[in-house]
Amino acid sequence: MATTRTIEVELSTTGLGADGKPQRVPLVAGDAGSRFAHAPTDIESDLVGEHMLINIGPQHPATHGVLRLVLELDGETVVRCIPHIGYLHCGFEKIGEYRQYNQIIPWTDRDDYLNCIGNNIAFALGAERLFGIEITPRCIVLRVIAMELSRISSHLVWMGTTGIDIGAFTPFLWSFQERENIYNLLEGWVGARLTTSATRVGGMAADIPDGWLDGLHAFMRSLPKTLDECDRMLTRNGIWVGRTVGLGVMTPEEALNYGLSGPMIRASGVAYDVRKDFPYLDYETYDFEVPVGTSGDVYDRYLVRMEEMRQSVRIIEQAITRLPDGPVNVDDPRVILPPKHKATSEMESMIHHFKNVMEGPRPPVGESYVAVESPKGEKGYYMVSDGTSKPVRWRIRPPSFVNLSAIPKMVEGHLLSDVIAINASIDIVMGEIDR
Amino acid sequence: MSVFQIVQAGTAPGLPEPVSPRNVPHRGGDANPSAEALKLRFGGAVSRVDVVWGETAVTIDVARALEIVQWLHDDETQSYEYLVDVTAVEFRDRDQPMEMIWHLRSIKYRRFLRLKAQLPKGKPMHVPSICPVYKSADWLERECYDMFGITFDGHPDLRRILLWEQYAEGFPLRKDFPLRGRFSRAEQLRQALAANPEARYSMEELAIADAFEELPLDMRARIKGGESTGE
Numbered sequence: 001m002a003t004t005r006t007i008e009v010e011l012s013t014t015g016l017g018a019d020g021k022p023q024r025v026p027l028v029a030g031d032a033g034s035r036f037a038h039a040p041t042d043i044e045s046d047l048v049g050e051h052m053l054i055n056i057g058p059q060h061p062a063t064h065g066v067l068r069l070v071l072e073l074d075g076e077t078v079v080r081c082i083p084h085i086g087y088l089h090c091g092f093e094k095i096g097e098y099r100q101y102n103q104i105i106p107w108t109d110r111d112d113y114l115n116c117i118g119n120n121i122a123f124a125l126g127a128e129r130l131f132g133i134e135i136t137p138r139c140i141v142l143r144v145i146a147m148e149l150s151r152i153s154s155h156l157v158w159m160g161t162t163g164i165d166i167g168a169f170t171p172f173l174w175s176f177q178e179r180e181n182i183y184n185l186l187e188g189w190v191g192a193r194l195t196t197s198a199t200r201v202g203g204m205a206a207d208i209p210d211g212w213l214d215g216l217h218a219f220m221r222s223l224p225k226t227l228d229e230c231d232r233m234l235t236r237n238g239i240w241v242g243r244t245v246g247l248g249v250m251t252p253e254e255a256l257n258y259g260l261s262g263p264m265i266r267a268s269g270v271a272y273d274v275r276k277d278f279p280y281l282d283y284e285t286y287d288f289e290v291p292v293g294t295s296g297d298v299y300d301r302y303l304v305r306m307e308e309m310r311q312s313v314r315i316i317e318q319a320i321t322r323l324p325d326g327p328v329n330v331d332d333p334r335v336i337l338p339p340k341h342k343a344t345s346e347m348e349s350m351i352h353h354f355k356n357v358m359e360g361p362r363p364p365v366g367e368s369y370v371a372v373e374s375p376k377g378e379k380g381y382y383m384v385s386d387g388t389s390k391p392v393r394w395r396i397r398p399p400s401f402v403n404l405s406a407i408p409k410m411v412e413g414h415l416l417s418d419v420i421a422i423n424a425s426i427d428i429v430m431g432e433i434d435r
Numbered sequence: 436m437s438v439f440q441i442v443q444a445g446t447a448p449g450l451p452e453p454v455s456p457r458n459v460p461h462r463g464g465d466a467n468p469s470a471e472a473l474k475l476r477f478g479g480a481v482s483r484v485d486v487v488w489g490e491t492a493v494t495i496d497v498a499r500a501l502e503i504v505q506w507l508h509d510d511e512t513q514s515y516e517y518l519v520d521v522t523a524v525e526f527r528d529r530d531q532p533m534e535m536i537w538h539l540r541s542i543k544y545r546r547f548l549r550l551k552a553q554l555p556k557g558k559p560m561h562v563p564s565i566c567p568v569y570k571s572a573d574w575l576e577r578e579c580y581d582m583f584g585i586t587f588d589g590h591p592d593l594r595r596i597l598l599w600e601q602y603a604e605g606f607p608l609r610k611d612f613p614l615r616g617r618f619s620r621a622e623q624l625r626q627a628l629a630a631n632p633e634a635r636y637s638m639e640e641l642a643i644a645d646a647f648e649e650l651p652l653d654m655r656a657r658i659k660g661g662e663s664t665g666e
Contacts, residue, residue, distance in 0.1 A: 085597065086598060091607055094612075129456075129459065132459070132461055132488070134458060254570075256517055256542075258570045259519075272517070276453075278453065278545065278547065280455050281455060284454055366487045367487055368488045368490065369490060369519075369520075386526065392525075392526055393525070393608075402574065402575070405570075406570075409570075
């Protein structure tokens with residue numbers, strides 16, 4: 001069932017032209033129809049063709065991490081953009097080849113560090129495919145709750161920091177307050193706030209504690225109010241609209257060809273969501289909708305992310321009502337450790353514990369690629385096993401990396417100040433790009 | 436007055452609703468129909484088809500990779516419009532240890548296909564670039580070159596992406612590359628301290644800016660002498 005929500009805005013800036021293309025502010029003196037048409041035509045003609053090189057980053061607050069952009073400017077218009085990445089490269093994929101599967105999970109926290117628990121789950125799903133393990137119904141629902149919480153928290157950070165980049169400070173405080181609630185919930189569940197390492201192959205590190213769902217209910221009640229407040233602050237705000245509409249437009253064909261994913265491709269009008277098209281964790285049984293934009297600019301990316309947070313609330317509400325009782329971990333001694341009291345009192349359990357920890361579980365020879373819909377886009381973990389307890393190859397498919405590779409295409413022809421807005425709209429996390 | 440719309444919709448109409456995979460067999464199971472189509476169309480270039488954990492992997496002749504990918508992208512009955520990933524795997528003990536991997540998705544038909552190609556051992560590794568088909572292959576192939584040293588013929592701008600251009604220790608994801616790096620810690624530290632902090636721009640970028648004349652004299656002399664300038 002497709003529904004449409006229309007937002008009508010009075011534009012105070014030029015924005016999109018009749019052909020749907022962003023309108024350029026005419027800067028050339030004497031251009032017919034421009035408001036500078038009366039200016040003498042020979043003014044500063046010696047500047048024609050002289051281009052300037054501007055370096056942004058790697059230590060710049062608006063590049064969201066250690067991204068460095070070298071821009072060639074003609075006046076204030078970007079002619080060419082050369083991104084430089086790799087300042088945060090740590091060789092995650094190499095290190096993964098020296099770690100057992102459960103030991104890799106802490107590394108997944110650190111690749112996209114705004115979506116830690118989501119990465120843990122994505123990795124665990126990939127490893128479970130490689131081991132041929134079916135997780136328990138309770139674990140599936142708990143993972144759905146965790147994934148959607150982490151999507152909300154990542155989008156909240158995106159909204160706050162993008163607001164600051166564009167000049168709106170208040171939504172930053174509101175969104176970080178809500179994010180704090182999510183971190184308190186995660187702390188109550190797994191003990192850690194940011195780097196959760198919450199999953200194990202075959203289950204979770206812990207079941208939710210008693211009363212945890214009450215806190216989740218309280219959060220579910222407060223979040224939509226905050227979203228409404230931010231919506232009121234931004235969606236019809238003249239400055240926000242003027243600084244986002246018509247910027248960094250990607251057509252559907254371009255978005256597909258550049259391999260964009262997540263809110264970036266959906267803002268361009270391609271209804272591609274891994275949760276709908278290649279479902280995992282029984283996402284096909286939840287009732288939620290995929291917001292899809294029409295013009296593919298920064299403003300549509302904002303609208304898509306706002307709507308995704310509301311849809312995540314819907315998913316979590318459904319997940320709470322269907323959360324079944326039962327064990328969280330599978331009953332499979334290949335991967336799951338014996339209970340601690342047995343490991344310290346029975347010889348067999350102690351040997352089992354020792355072998356599982358020291359030697360590690362061994363999957364059969366094979367390979368698996370499991371992708372999930374992370375807040376940034378299609379996040380995939382590709383693992384190749386040769387039958388030993390460590391993978392031959394552990395590959396991260398980073399959505400931010402591929403999304404960022406389209407930035408020269410998006411910023412060229414726009415003004416320097418718009419580069420910041422376009423870069424913010426990609427929602428990059430350098431930990432994931434550089435790995 | 437300008438109107439913006441958010442359309443809320445499901446995806447890929449006309450296909451049966453997909454379901455989360457359950458009880459996927461280790462080997463066997465239904466292969467992706469595109470594998471059969473590839474065999475019919477390219478015959479000798481397709482050497483084997485494996486279905487592992489429900490994912491179809493087609494091993495192809497590396498020399499014809501661009502042609503095959505182009506056909507998968509353009510053909511109406513295949514329509515692989517989305518490139519997921521380009522990467523490589525090096526095995527520890529195989530006659531041909533290096534394997535190229537392409538992951539493709541057809542959003543229209545909801546299909547996932549893995550293409551593989553074996554690369555010869557002991558020779559320079561050359562793979563045709565698929566940049567002419569997918570723009571997203573640009574950075575992914577650069578990363579693959581950076582990490583494995585595979586040369587992508589026809590790539591518009593093949594240079595290191597995550598490591599810096601003067602990185603001399605080799606290609607980190609190769610199996611003969613030690614985890615700590617090839618150079619000793621002392622040598623790595625010496626190189627880091629000896630690096631020229633002025634050399635921040637590539638020659639290409641300096642040429643853009645017409646800034647060459649404004650550089651310090653000693654730096655200009657170094658560039659003229661053929662020295663590369665940082666990243």
